[in-house]
Amino acid sequence: xxxxxxxxxxxxxxxxxxxxxxxxxxxxxxxxxxxxxxxxxxxxxxxxxxxxxxxxxxxxxxxxxxxxxxxxxxxxxxxxxxxxxxxxxxxxxxxxxxxxxxxxxxxxxxxxxxxxxxxxxxxxxxxxxxxxxxxxxxxxxxxxxxxxxxxxxxxxxx
Numbered sequence: 001x002x003x004x005x006x007x008x009x010x011x012x013x014x015x016x017x018x019x020x021x022x023x024x025x026x027x028x029x030x031x032x033x034x035x036x037x038x039x040x041x042x043x044x045x046x047x048x049x050x051x052x053x054x055x056x057x058x059x060x061x062x063x064x065x066x067x068x069x070x071x072x073x074x075x076x077x078x079x080x081x082x083x084x085x086x087x088x089x090x091x092x093x094x095x096x097x098x099x100x101x102x103x104x105x106x107x108x109x110x111x112x113x114x115x116x117x118x119x120x121x122x123x124x125x126x127x128x129x130x131x132x133x134x135x136x137x138x139x140x141x142x143x144x145x146x147x148x149x150x151x152x153x154x155x156x157x158x
Contacts, residue, residue: 002094004041006138009087016089016100023062024049024141026148027074027108033128034145035110036135037069037121045127045135047144049103050120062106070124071116074108081105081147081156088140105144105156 007013026047027035036045048069052061059076066074081104088101115124127135132145147156 002041002092004039005091005093006042006140007089007091008139013089014091014098016086017098019100019102021052022050022103023052023058023065023106024103024144025062025066025074025076025106025108026080026145027066027072027110029110029126031126033126034132035070035072036125036127038123040120040122043136044141045137046141058104058106062108066108067113069118069121071113073111073113075111076106076108078107079104079155080107080153081144083140083144083158085158101140105147107148
């Protein structure tokens, strides 16, 4: 099975050999819960997201990735941050790609659908803020969620 391994400021990380624009989408429901998936490739919890395909906009990619990974339909409402830290390397074991992080954090609202896991997500849940700390999550994903939850947040970029 193909795996995704995240490295952050790790001397054992492979050298980056690609950079692919991607999106992550944070959606909060009326109860204040955040939409999360448990990733099938590494077991970590994350907000939905993935690469922007040729011929689609970042908003289209966010809508598509959210639907594919969670079963939830959404519309993008704004941009929250841009993450491009060269210390974050993502290794895909299926093809040896070692990708430097380049992710645009989007905020969306639901427009329909129902929670449905996929080949990329073993579980999909609305998670309360008080439950976030107990979940296994890569620090880069936790940072995105923390920026979203920060009072008086502004556009984040690195």
